[in-house]
Each structure stands twice: as structure tokens, then as C-alpha cells.
Amino acid sequence: MHSIEVENLTKKFGHFTAVDHITFQVRKGEIFGFLGANGAGKTTAMKMMCGLLQPTSGKATIAGYSLKSEAKLIKRNIGYMSQRFSLYNDLTVYENMQLFGTVYGIPRKELNTRIFNSLEELQMTEKAKTLVNAIPLGWKQRLAFATAMLHRPQIVFLDEPTSGVDPIVRREFWNLIYRTASQGVTIFVTTHYMDEAEYCNRISIMSEGELKLVGTPQELKDKMQVDSIADVFVKFVNR
């Protein structure tokens, strides 16, 4: 069963085509890596799938709902973590989670339990009353992830979730992603780090708005006859 089905999705800004007829599917519970150089159109594609951008043409079914006619239902069933850190810096950890949880309509009592549990899991319980701008970036990222997961979405979109954090935090973050995926949540992640791409079940490479390659890391390496995804990327981009 596919949780994301995208067909000929296109986005044009004036004469510039940011995303050019991309087509792919993502299975439920899969970790799907979305690779590409800067400006390749990854973020634009992701924003369209989240309902933040109106596609110029094409179709998509996200979590079983049509992007065109059921955008509200899609929003209820996805989580999104943007490239920029976008929780409120002047609210505390707890207040941020309470705000977003409430907006998703989680009942008060249930929400408090979920916040407590996820802070416990992140070992951030004692930080609940700290303002977000006072905690380190690595923790902020995990907090943003936990907040995006509060309403138990079927799919979570992560836009370069680990940019700017150190390798240890990155590894911890990926552990979090694995744990989440093992619970049946589909993970759609864009990244610049080629080693992270190796952790994905399947990856795709975008260039100049087009989706050039889709497959498991091993398939892509075999196809391009190289040893690492980094080489796949370099070879591909230089082509």
C-alpha cells in the first residue's frame, strides 16, 4: 500500500519550472530520501505535498487523500518539519507542544499525556518550562520532530532536519527516525548528507526540477557502478 503517490506534479514560478512532472510512490512505513543539489526543487516539491504550495499541474494522493480536493484531511494526517527551525522561540517547550497539539484538536488530557511521554522519550522533561530559544539546536530539532509527531500523523515530512547539527546529534536524530518508521509511520526526508542517504530504504535524486533516479541505495550504486551514494551523486551531477 502506498502512502504517497505523486503523478506528474509540476510547479512553475513564471517562466521558471521549479518542479517538472515528477512521478513516484512511497510505501507505508518507508524511509524515503529525497536528494538533490541546492535549488533542485526538493523543498518546492515537499511544500506542494504538504499543502503549503499550490501545484501548477499534476496529481498527488497523500495518506489516501487527494491533494486537490481533500487538502484539509491531508493536513490532519501529516507532520511537517521545515528547513528553518519554526517553533516559537519565545514560548517554552511545553507551550509550543501544547499550542500545536491543540491546533490539531487533541483533547486536553490526552495531549498532556502525549507531551509528557514524548518529553520523557527525548529526556527533556526538566526542560519543559524552558524557553525554546534557550535550548541547544540539536535539542530544538528533536523537539520540532516530537511536536510534528504529537497528532500521530501517518506521514512525516522532514526538510533537511539535520542541517547545522553535529554528527552525534545527527545519529541520535536518525535513531529517532528509525524508531518512528518502525511504528509504521512513513518518513519523507530531504537531505544534503550522503551518509544519511544510505540509511534510507529508498532514495530519489532530483536535478533541475526533474526526478532523475529512484531506487534503494544498493540499486543506485549498482546501476552507476560505484561504492557510495556520494559517488552516485557526484557522478550523476557531473553527467
Add this chain to the structure above:
Amino acid sequence: MRIILMLIKKEFLQVFRSPLLLSILIVAPMVQFLLFPFTADYEVKVLHIAFIDNDHSSVSRSIIQKFTSSQYFINHGNPASKAEAEYMMLRDEIDFIIEFPKDLEKNLMSQQKSSIAIMANAINSVKAGIGTSYIQNMLSEFLQRESEYKDLSENTLSQLFTTNIYWYNEKMNYKNLIVPGILVILVTLIGAYVTALNIVREKEIGTIEQINVTPIRKWQFLLGKMIPFWILGMSEFLMGIGLMYLVFDITVQGSLPILLGITSIYLLVMLGLGFFISSVAENQLQAMFIVFFLFILFVLLSGLFTPTEGMPHWAAYINYFNPMSFYMDVIKMMVLKGSTIHDLRIQVISLSCMAIILNSAALFFYKENSR
């Protein structure tokens, strides 16, 4: 409902955690109230004056003496020539030149026509106007008294008499006009400026994207912004009314509940404008320019500094689209004159229409998904 309450709570938490915004909200009105009315007033307290005396008679000397002894005039002497006097005015040392013609005394005695020239520095037209008429008054007063001694006929006197009476603001108390005007400025700034900047800021730091990806509805988001800023605006207004009473002893002559009612409509207009601007502007700088441009336009046309009656016809037409002009009427009429809602029906209807139109436009243009 729970979502909107949560959004309101979030907004208040943020306001009270932002020392800058909070101080703007509290200190700005204080400063405006305590400083502005004393500086932005047109009261003429002292006039600098010089005389060109071509007559050198006892009449001209006693006129000069009369002005010199008045506390409202400072005599800068008798320049020898007109050119010298004009040069003094050019250097802004004097506001007025009074020139006595040759044979002033002789003509007066023989009941012939004679004219005294008053030259005013009209860069400050208010000062020039008020000063000129005041000088005229003093001159005719002087001549009247002179006539009693020198036995001038009634006929000559009536020609000399000039009187100016200022209706409605007889004492020329500009504070009464300026202070309520500051109330208007306060409410406008909170409504349009703070709201627009707040939303555009969320755009800039990206939090609005995180909100937009949730199933939240447009109207929920807008209400969640509107209600807190409406409450803040009304608190500012009440604070202003309090300061107005404490500092200037001005009380609202009309009904306070009705004034609050109309103010809340005006606030809705300004909030709608703020939303609309935030949906057009990409960043805080753009928002600031737009608000600044509109604000200056509104203020200048509103009749706070210059009466609307003196404006050309086309300006009056523009004023039909100027919410501040309507609200300025309301404030002046309710605070100073004690008008009733019946007197203000046109303003209330106009403001209500603007509130509906602007907020609908804001709701329509607010994009959950950007282009």
C-alpha cells in the same frame, strides 16, 4: 473555540515576554501624551518685533512704547532702513515689522488717511495670522485712547477699528484638540502597525509555515490574532482616556460606553488594514513602509493638524476613504462637544462598512499556501 483560545493565550504570552513590544505599548502612549500636546500646539506666546519709524513723532514713539511694555512682544529695536529690517526677518530674529509712515502724526491730527504697514513672517502662517490681528487690535486700541485726548471724530475711529474673535476655541487652547487626536493616533498604531508587523514577523521567521501546515482554518488564525490585538488596543485607549483626565483634566463629554463602542469598530478597521498589509508585504520592512505611508496620509487628511474645511475638494473626496478622518470627528465631537450617537451616525456607518470590507479582503487575501 479551544483552538482560538489557545492562539489568544499564545499571543499574550509572546507580548508579555517581549520587553520591546511591551515597552512600546506602555511607554509610547505615555510619552506621546506627556510630550506631544506641549510641542504640537499653535499657541502664540511671544512675538518678536521691530519698528521702522519714518515719523519720529510722539505718536509713533508711544505706539512703540505700548508694544515694548506688552509681555507678548519683544522689541528688537528700530532698524534704520527697511532693508536692514528685512534682513533681520530673513535671519529669523523677528516675526513682524511695523513701519510708520512719514507724517503719521500730522495726518492723524488733520484727520487724513494714514496707513501703518505690518509685515509678517508667514512661514508659520498661524503665528502670522494671529500676530497680525493682535497687532491690529493693539493699534486700534491705542488710537481709540489717543482720540479721547486729541478729539478725533467718531467717523475716523470706526474706520480704524478691527476686531477678531475666535469662535469655538476662543481661548486658543490647542491641547483640547491635540490630546484627543493623540488617542486616535494610539489606537491606529496598535491596530494597523503592531498587527501587520506581528504577522509579517511570523512570515519572516517561518513559524507561520508551521501553522499553515496544520488543519487550522484561516478565520481561526485571523481571530486568534485579532482578539488579542483588539484587547490590547482597547486597553491602550482606556489608558489614554485615563491619562487625558489625569494630565489635562479633559473628560469625555459624551457617553463613554458609546465612545468605546465606536472605538472598537475603528479598531476592527485598523486590524483589518493590518491584516491586509501583512498579506501583501513580504517582510517587516515592506510592511513598515506601507503602514508609514498610509499613516502619514491618514493623519494629514484627518484634520488633526489642519482643518478639513480648508482642504481642496478632491481632498475631501479622498477623506471619504480615510477611516481616521471619521474617527477623528467622533473623538472630537464626543470628547469635546458631547455629541450623541445620532449626530455621529454617518461616521459610525462609514466605519462599520470599512471594517467589514477590510476584514473580508484580509480573509480573502490571506494565503494558507503561498504562490
